[in-house]
Amino acid sequence: MYNFEFYNPTKLVFGKGSIAKLKELLPADAKIMVTYGGGSVKTNGVYEQVIEQLKGFDYIEFWGIEPNPKYETLIKAIEIGKKEKVTFLLAVGGGSVLDGTKFISAAIPYEGESWDLIKDNSKAVSTIPLASVMTLPATGSEMNNGAVISRLETEEKFAFFTPTSFPQFSILDPETTYSLPAFQVACGVIDTFVHTVEQYMTFPVEALLMDRWAEGILQTLKDISDTLMKEDKPDYETRSNYMLCATMALNGFIAMGVPQDWATHMIGHELTAFTGLTHGVTLAIVYPALLRVMKEEKMDKLLQYGARVWQITIGTPEERAEQTIMRTESFFNSLGIATHLSDYHVDRTVIDKIVERFKERKWKLGEKQNIDYHVVAKILDMAY
Amino acid sequence: MYNFEFYNPTKLVFGKGSIAKLKELLPADAKIMVTYGGGSVKTNGVYEQVIEQLKGFDYIEFWGIEPNPKYETLIKAIEIGKKEKVTFLLAVGGGSVLDGTKFISAAIPYEGESWDLIKDNSKAVSTIPLASVMTLPATGSEMNNGAVISRLETEEKFAFFTPTSFPQFSILDPETTYSLPAFQVACGVIDTFVHTVEQYMTFPVEALLMDRWAEGILQTLKDISDTLMKEDKPDYETRSNYMLCATMALNGFIAMGVPQDWATHMIGHELTAFTGLTHGVTLAIVYPALLRVMKEEKMDKLLQYGARVWQITIGTPEERAEQTIMRTESFFNSLGIATHLSDYHVDRTVIDKIVERFKERKWKLGEKQNIDYHVVAKILDMAY
Numbered sequence: 001m002y003n004f005e006f007y008n009p010t011k012l013v014f015g016k017g018s019i020a021k022l023k024e025l026l027p028a029d030a031k032i033m034v035t036y037g038g039g040s041v042k043t044n045g046v047y048e049q050v051i052e053q054l055k056g057f058d059y060i061e062f063w064g065i066e067p068n069p070k071y072e073t074l075i076k077a078i079e080i081g082k083k084e085k086v087t088f089l090l091a092v093g094g095g096s097v098l099d100g101t102k103f104i105s106a107a108i109p110y111e112g113e114s115w116d117l118i119k120d121n122s123k124a125v126s127t128i129p130l131a132s133v134m135t136l137p138a139t140g141s142e143m144n145n146g147a148v149i150s151r152l153e154t155e156e157k158f159a160f161f162t163p164t165s166f167p168q169f170s171i172l173d174p175e176t177t178y179s180l181p182a183f184q185v186a187c188g189v190i191d192t193f194v195h196t197v198e199q200y201m202t203f204p205v206e207a208l209l210m211d212r213w214a215e216g217i218l219q220t221l222k223d224i225s226d227t228l229m230k231e232d233k234p235d236y237e238t239r240s241n242y243m244l245c246a247t248m249a250l251n252g253f254i255a256m257g258v259p260q261d262w263a264t265h266m267i268g269h270e271l272t273a274f275t276g277l278t279h280g281v282t283l284a285i286v287y288p289a290l291l292r293v294m295k296e297e298k299m300d301k302l303l304q305y306g307a308r309v310w311q312i313t314i315g316t317p318e319e320r321a322e323q324t325i326m327r328t329e330s331f332f333n334s335l336g337i338a339t340h341l342s343d344y345h346v347d348r349t350v351i352d353k354i355v356e357r358f359k360e361r362k363w364k365l366g367e368k369q370n371i372d373y374h375v376v377a378k379i380l381d382m383a384y
Numbered sequence: 385m386y387n388f389e390f391y392n393p394t395k396l397v398f399g400k401g402s403i404a405k406l407k408e409l410l411p412a413d414a415k416i417m418v419t420y421g422g423g424s425v426k427t428n429g430v431y432e433q434v435i436e437q438l439k440g441f442d443y444i445e446f447w448g449i450e451p452n453p454k455y456e457t458l459i460k461a462i463e464i465g466k467k468e469k470v471t472f473l474l475a476v477g478g479g480s481v482l483d484g485t486k487f488i489s490a491a492i493p494y495e496g497e498s499w500d501l502i503k504d505n506s507k508a509v510s511t512i513p514l515a516s517v518m519t520l521p522a523t524g525s526e527m528n529n530g531a532v533i534s535r536l537e538t539e540e541k542f543a544f545f546t547p548t549s550f551p552q553f554s555i556l557d558p559e560t561t562y563s564l565p566a567f568q569v570a571c572g573v574i575d576t577f578v579h580t581v582e583q584y585m586t587f588p589v590e591a592l593l594m595d596r597w598a599e600g601i602l603q604t605l606k607d608i609s610d611t612l613m614k615e616d617k618p619d620y621e622t623r624s625n626y627m628l629c630a631t632m633a634l635n636g637f638i639a640m641g642v643p644q645d646w647a648t649h650m651i652g653h654e655l656t657a658f659t660g661l662t663h664g665v666t667l668a669i670v671y672p673a674l675l676r677v678m679k680e681e682k683m684d685k686l687l688q689y690g691a692r693v694w695q696i697t698i699g700t701p702e703e704r705a706e707q708t709i710m711r712t713e714s715f716f717n718s719l720g721i722a723t724h725l726s727d728y729h730v731d732r733t734v735i736d737k738i739v740e741r742f743k744e745r746k747w748k749l750g751e752k753q754n755i756d757y758h759v760v761a762k763i764l765d766m767a768y
Contacts, residue, residue, distance in 0.1 A: 003399025015387025
């Protein structure tokens with residue numbers, strides 16, 4: 001096990017009806033900016049519940065933070081936030097709204113150009129407190145201090161972190177997910193699944209408990225996925241387990257003392273930047289291909305994962321590894337998500353552009369496993 | 385799954401050599417009181433490492449917090465703390481030192497009689513910040529806001545909690561456990577094991593992920609116990625997993641949305657109060673007996689636990705349940721701990737005294753399972 005530091009001060013408020021606790025959780029004397037996405041909260045009842053709680057508070061609203069939140073949109077919120085002297089941010093929506101709000105929280109108190117903070121996260125020395133009402137289980141943003149911000153102009157995605165960007169609290173009511181389209185649920189499951197394997201499918205370091213906990217998330221996703229995708233009407237317990245898995249997959253709880261990878265996310269982010277494909281879809285495309293290309297390097301963990309999550313215990317190591325990769329891919333397919341670039345009619349030239357970007361930036365992904373641009377080229381070729 | 389709130393702001397600093405980070409973690413301008421147990425830190429190298437880090441800080445030391453920390457000892461520390469205007473507490477030692485220090489932290493700023501706080505925890509409205517260098521993995525006190533305080537005079541043990549009693553940080557270096565006697569390691573494993581089952585072995589509420597995580601701790605304890613107990617020289621990885629399990633078993637991470645029991649601990653605390661038996665020993669005595677007496681009520685979870693932790697899958701439910709209980713008891717025995725009251729030559733009259741106490745206080749333990757004094761009598765009789 002590696003040495004590690006762990007810290008996560010976010011308060012989770014979880015369960016049916018828990019938006020009713022918002023009033024007690026918000027600071028009484030704050031100037032609040034409530035941030036939203038495109039408006040789905042107006043059709044699923046969340047907006048009414050939130051507004052009911054906000055009675056008597058001093059707040060303004062900012063609408064329109066899009067999926068893969070854009071710098072170009074966020075600077076508008078930042079400008080308003082500075083002008084209105086906002087002191088507290090409440091993100092209502094999915095991971096993109098929350099990611100965008102984390103950036104707003106750092107940029108409002110920053111005196112220089114907001115873009116500086118993206119280029120150099122360490123310049124974000126102060127943040128405005130933020131919190132969330134989370135309605136789309138996927139990114140884990142409700143209980144971590146990270147965000148991903150896109151820039152339209154340059155087709156780039158950037159990671160954004162500060163030590164104080166943890167939400168002060170996050171309200172998670174599984175019933176708010178009932179109105180999500182199946183495609184978004186599927187993408188959320190895949191995002192949660194891949195967050196987990198990025199912290200698990202590397203190489204063994206005798207971190208037994210963390211391995212069991214990562215496998216616990218993967219097993220739960222496997223066990224609930226049929227009900228989750230086939231339900232005529234949503235089942236509360238299934239939604240609860242899904243929502244809890246999404247939060248626990250990226251809040252540091254399974255990251256203690258283990259090596260991490262994040263290659264699938266890095267390649268996936270580039271795919272989204274160049275093609276506009278939904279984040280979860282890009283992960284479903286990249287991950288099986290990455291496992292095939294990296295089979296030798298990841299063999300020990302592949303066999304362990306195959307046995308413990310998919311009960312694959314018969315055959316030579318080579319056979320078991322292959323079966324495990326196939327099982328993973330067919331799991332993504334069973335959620336209704338195709339796993340090859342060609343399924344989405346992506347132009348082959350996109351591969352060259354992405355490889356070029358990895359080459360330019362001299363990226364090496366995956367600790368000890370040196371996933372450089374040559375390997376990225378192989379992965380994308382395999383994924384086509 | 386039940387509705388829940390989760391909050392845990394303790395920073396964990398984990399791994400070999402991490403006491404060297406103490407200096408950066410301590411507040412520069414504090415008046416620090418460092419609290420210790422009986423002196424074992426002077427023989428295992430921890431004291432030198434801590435003192436080295438404290439150079440340049442304004443600190444005093446308080447020695448002698450005993451196992452099952454006594455109110456009578458703690459009031460001495462409180463008196464000194466008030467007089468010296470202490471503003472920060474650093475507990476160096478095991479769970480008892482830390483538990484005692486949590487009480488000191490609440491009592492120093494309290495103007496009335498310290499005993500008031502034990503009788504009514506809600507009177508502890510203010511606490512002095514505290515932190516720990518934890519050397520004995522067992523109680524989980526390093527990452528929660530609870531403590532157990534004993535009073536010699538009345539042979540009683542009391543739970544003590546406040547919302548702000550979380551350590552600000554806890555340093556966990558698995559090497560500090562190398563000098564622990566095998567008996568203490570065994571008791572720590574049992575304490576960790578029973579903390580876990582108190583949050584797991586109740587009744588099913590479709591909390592799949594929490595079940596997997598609880599089973600993950602139990603599986604890990606099972607997998608490391610042979611090496612842990614038989615090692616000629618301590619193995620770092622085994623100690624790391626042991627230490628991490630102990631912390632994760634009682635920091636709320638496996639408690640999200642699940643019913644809890646705590647009957648074994650409540651009965652065990654009374655046993656310690658009347659007989660002086662070590663906490664871990666009392667749990668090893670009570671738990672198998674409790675499972676036998678409560679077999680019907682806990683049947684669903686017993687079968688699940690038997691299958692997932694001990695691979696007991698053959699036979700009738702009755703047979704599997706019995707086998708699971710036997711396997712649990714023999715696990716405790718394999719650590720070198722006997723599991724019957726008679727093994728410790730405890731007088732049978734102690735049972736009556738404990739039952740009387742449960743009767744007087746009208747205690748009912750275990751949600752939905754109503755473990756009242758009649759049941760406690762059966763359990764202790766079974767445990768004899």
